[in-house]
Amino acid sequence: MPREYLSQLAPTPTDEDWDLAAESIAVKIRWFGLIVGAVLANFGSPTADPRPLNLILLLGLGFTLLDTFFFTRRRVVLRDHPLVISVLESFFIGLLCYFQGGLESPFRYYYLLSLVCCAIRFSPRTTFITCGLDCLSYLVLYAMQPAADREPQLVLPLMVLLVWIAWATSALAKLLKRAGEQLRLLNGELRENKNQLETRIAERTRELEETQAQVLHQEKMAAFGLLAAGIAHEVGNPLTSISSLVQVLEQRDLDEYTRNKLGQVGGQLARIQTILRELVNFSRPASTQRVNASIRDIVDEALGIAKFYKGGKNRVLAAEVPDGLPLVPGVHDQLVQIVFNLVLNAIDATGKGGRITVSARTEGLTVVLRVADDGAGIAADVRPKLFRPYFTTKKHGTGLGLFVIRKIVEEHGGRVTFEDRSGQGATFLVELPTVQPVAVRPAEVA
Secondary structure (H helix, E strand, O other): OOHHHHHOOOOOOOHHHHHHHHHHHHHHHHHHHHHHHHHHHHHOOOOOOHHHHHHHHHHHHHHHHHHHHHHHOOOOOOOOOHHHHHHHHHHHHHHHHHHOOHHHOHHHHHHHHHHHHHHHHOOHHHHHHHHHHHHHHHHHHHHHOOHHHOOHHHHHHHHHHHHHHHHHHHHHHHHHHHHHHHHHHHHHHHHHHHHHHHHHHHHHHHHHHHHHHHHHHHHHHHHHHHHHHHHHHHHHHHHHHHHHHHHHHHOOOOOHHHHHHHHHHHHHHHHHHHHHHHHHHHHOOOOOOEEEEOHHHHHHHHHHHHOOOOOHHHOEEEEEOOOOOOOEEEEHHHHHHHHHHHHHHHHHHOOOOOEEEEEEEEEOOEEEEEEEEOOOOOOOOOHHHOOOOOOOOOOOOOOOHHHHHHHHHHHOOOEEEEEEOOOOOEEEEEEEEOOOOOOOOOOOOO
């Protein structure tokens, strides 16, 4: 289900929402009653004096304006005292009937409107009490009529109608409230399902992005490996020829100066061959075989490659790895890649003459590898995004280095964290489990 559609679903209704919706209906009914009452008072009966009727309607207008004001502020007037409203309405309706038409006054139908407003806003108990107050008001009106005008057949039908309206509107309001409660529960379940669905979509999206990033990184490394192997092969052939020629020349009877220069050439050729050998080793297809690796060998190999990285010769690369550290189980090439990527990031984060220190120590059953630099540190807005795929602060970066590091470390049962030293550099910590010795049970004595 599309997220935009889910966000447009109706909000979960509450008791306050129900009260405000009912109050909206009550306010409209009151305004309707005032308008109709003004017409009846001034044009309904030519014999009735409109002045007392208009005065009563004016009081009703004041209460309606107050009710409307509270409603615009999302409040219900006299919410905790509904019977006060019922007493006032029954009293004013009785006065309207008394001043125009008596028992047959058209204002007697206002009792019905009063019951409807009470039923949709308050409890059935309050509604039936209001019905009793309206009946009492009409009986008082009946008692105030002259004896010749008292007709019981006029009182009884209206009172029966009032009781029926009270029962019907209370039942309808109860039904609507129950439907609203069910809708609220269904909306709650729908929102919970929506949140679960969004969470699953976010997880699947993140997994897909991480998988794509890993595939892209592997493709880049494979392409780099092919390129490195090709360069090493093309450079290695003429280099072998040059080395052979130097060896042939050294066998001749040469003066000391020439022999010294040929020795320097041979030394530089040996250095180039060492670089090519390291390049070929780095570009070989990555092995997935798990071994028990030495942290010192891992660090030495990674630094041996990183020193040829752009800017590596202008930085101080130091290794402080003591002998005798426990071995770490894992894939050798992947462990080298962890240190190599962290050192490259440190080189990019430091200026010329910067210092990058790779150290290690044991903490319980783990080895903690530290790659520290003295660069500018990590900006506060960057820290939460560091390990996201495709996030980078470099101009030509891919945003995969730290992401791949975290994936490899987690696959080896460890974790990677970082420390920022407020403008004095950054330190990345890699915790890896060590090889645990197998307990040997002592031989049983015969």
